[in-house]
Amino acid sequence: MQVTVKELVQQNNEKRKILTPENQEYYENMLVYIRTNALKGERATEEVLLEMLDHLLEAQREGKKAEDVFGKSPKELAEEIIKTLPKESFKDMLDFILEMVFTLFGWYLAIGGLFPLITKQNQTIHSGSLLLAGVLLISSVVVLLYFLFGIIKRNAFEEKRKKNKVNWLLGLLFALLFVSGVSVNFIVEPFGPTITISYLVQFGLGCFFLLAAFLYKKSRESK
Known part of the structure; x- marks a missing residue:
């Protein structure tokens, strides 16, 4: 085997x-x-x-x-x-990207849908705000991958103290972008056409995306 x-x-x-x-x-x-x-x-x-x-x-x-x-x-x-080394297949690269995207959107939806789930209040979603949040989250994926496969590589042979500094900066920038995506609905005045959804939908979608990300990860690791 x-x-x-x-x-x-x-x-x-x-x-x-x-x-x-x-x-x-x-x-x-x-x-x-x-x-x-x-x-x-x-x-x-x-x-x-x-x-x-x-x-x-x-x-x-x-x-x-x-x-x-x-x-x-x-x-x-x-x-x-x-x-x-041979190149990674397009399918495997796509699986990895989808795993990252599903993870981010899963946490975003689960965190954002936790309070409505507790209070059992239906939500009014503003499509413009949702789009902005999505752009911020996708940007966080791009930044994470750029730093992870770019800056960390360039600093691989540097002193340990400098590498730790780079890792801290990476984590801070990623956290800022992710938090911006999660909190956009609280900071920016909602805009765009509205959609009303059940209080179960957002949290449920978040759990679904996190499950999908987990399955993608398990599939990738089992090859």
């Missing part, structure tokens, strides 16, 4: 714990750099990373360091490895 992508990642996570601090930092920098190439096949990427890790662990048992195995230019080596 073929090992799933999730199992490959789990094996990598467990085996990395055996590395010395120096070898771990070297390897994880390359891991981040290689993984952030979203257009490359996820399975092929994880298989190569695990193969590299096994090779490094074997060398470590012989008293060698990561630089002795992979050289002193990890970024150049990572670029060469990336070139050999």
